[in-house]
Amino acid sequence: MALVHNCIIRALNSIYLQAPHIQPSDHKSFIAYCLAAHDGLQAHHDGEEEFFFPKIEHITGRKGLMDGNVQQHEAFHSGFHAWGQWLQDARSGKTEFDGEKCVALMDAFVAPLSTHLADEIPTLLALSQFGASLDLKSLSKAEGDKVMGGLSKTAQLPIFFVNHDETFEGGIHSFPPIPPPVKWVLRQCGRWNADWWKFGSVGFDGFPRELRFRGE
Template sequence: MTTTSYTWAQRPIPLIRTPLSLNPTPTPDQFTFAATEMSNVHNCIIRAFNSIYLQAPHIPPSHHTPFINYMLAAYTGLKAHHEGEESFFFPELERITGEKDLMDANISQHADFHSGFEAFGKWLQELKNGREIYDGDKCVRLLDAFIGPLSSHLNDEISTILQLSKYGDLLDLRKLGKAEGDKVMGTLNKTTQLPVFFLNHDLTYENGLHASFPPIPGVVTWVLREGFARWNASWWQFATCGFDGRPRELPFLGQKS
């Protein structure tokens, strides 16, 4: 079964084809590298939200609690990613290039889906606190309110990074990307939040081109994915990949419960 044939690979947000797969080279320039790394992060987000969207109407009552925790992890992960961009990555790009409005379009796109995204997050907190009862149809409606502009943003940002090539060696995107990644990962709990990225990163995607993502020592990746992630294993049953990093079909795609 190829990666693109899984239910979650194309809807509601299609996976992004990475710049490196479109222009394969053993030594990609820093802009292709950075845009590809960002594509990988965005594809983790896409897989997570696709898995929520597709399974939400079919989750049986016995699985509501772990599914809510899984959704909270996805929400928190996306929120941390965008806060990391706005608090560090974007300002650093503007400082180094001297272009004060360089990333305004991207920040504007964040704003385009902010209200719908935050409404989803508020609902999740109400569920977590027992003030709401889980409703799969409501979940889909809340997602529909922001998933369109989110999809546009996740795709458009890749082009933005590639276009930074006009600044040449003035930028060190590998260094900036690593610094941002370290900051974001440092804000996420290793057992309740970070696994949403590791268990929605498909090691086989684009013929295994991204098997070494994220760019951290392999033993650290193994510990985070196959060690810490098992702490709340019931949460991650809804993810698109197993503890081995390989893709799998979603377990809850049947009749509404």
């Protein structure tokens, strides 16, 4: 879960920092990158609310146990949805992309989102009180497989690859937790829209890189 959250944070940071400096020639690609981040986060939270949290409550017999997490989702949903709708309008040509507008819309939800992403980890760690009866590792993998499997391999999933630092904590984490040959294939699929992923904080080799569009 922390690895997913790290990817989301890196992706949103890369958007926030670069948006004011994107030139019109790159607007189309940048909007697609932003929408990939939006859709990835939306899919992650849908997966939690529709599968992960209900499974935890069912196994523990504690209905409402995860309500605090759902409430935190709701705290940033309005601003997050407004940002996503604006991006959709920019992609369709209903409105023009503006970097400062993008940042202003993000300002409406990044604070409560950051609180949620930080709080959720200790909330999950506290579930250790239920011992072996609650196999969080298996549940988390099942939710991750469901979410990742539902994302477009060329238009959405690569947002996680270009924002997961393979060198993090000495490179001990494999993310997504899939066999290397499958990961290699997915990375190749991501190159299909290479112009979108140049805004990522990590290259397809898994190594962090300087953001290309930071201005002077």
